[in-house]
Amino acid sequence: MNFAVLQFPASNCDQDAIHAVRLLGHSARYVWHKEHSLGDAEAVIVPGGFSYGDYLRCGAIARFSPVMQAVKQFADNGGLVLGVCNGFQVLTEAGLLPGALVRNRDLQFHCEHIFLKAATVDSPFTSKIPSGKLLRVPIAHGEGCYFADEETLAKLKANNQILWQYCDASGNLTDTSNPNGSLLNIAGVCNERRNVAGLMPHPERACEPLLGSDDGRWIFESIFAALKNKPIARAA
């Protein structure tokens, strides 16, 4: 499978994303933000970092980069897009995912491992996560508090669009296990069509035991399985 990993000025988790995909046996290449085409990419990763210095708002400027036109087209054609951390922020700013990410409620940058519970396995990003398995994944963000208005939250729940939630070691959705104040402990969501997803934690940094956890693999394995089974949505 071919993955395109976007690079905006000041993206800094692009190399980790490339490394993770290649480590897991698939191919990945960088796509610079000024490019207008995703080539033969079968899936897109929008990586973490501080694109454009987080100026104005995180992801607010990156979302207007030329490559995002191609990403929007790709998503409209059903292609799989995963946004991680700043990538999640870019996708919400671009309107490809609902809601927004704001400053962590304690105003602190959180760099730590958390537990994630898959709220549903009914998605190309969570289908391979074993039932009841909690994912130990690192976070590193200052603005990861998920917000959406009541109407949007109701829709997310009704449509099963909440993919991952912060939980404690026993899988309980508690306030103390919520590192940033996200509503409903939401760590990641998908769009209505279920082909675009975003999450604040970094699964690409949890694919090797050397880094403390390889639970992130489950998310990638879900994507690989989805790509294997679906008619490939070719990038324009």
Added chain:
Amino acid sequence: MKAKIIITPKKAVVDPQGKTVQVALEQMGYQGVIGVHVGKYIEIDLAPGTDQAAAQRALNDAAHRFLSNPIIEDYKLEIE
């Protein structure tokens, strides 16, 4: 000609920065403060001779699409 845009967090969004500033003001002895909301101020310099009505429309569009995020922020635009 100058456009002035004030961007504030929506009331529904938790504003820990505002809250922190409020607590600090209280601790410094300022009384009667019942709320603080921290936002953003943007000034845009416009070329002389710019049509004000057209600028108003264009900047409202820019403010809505880019300078603010309508999911979490409100904005006020003034051109002088």
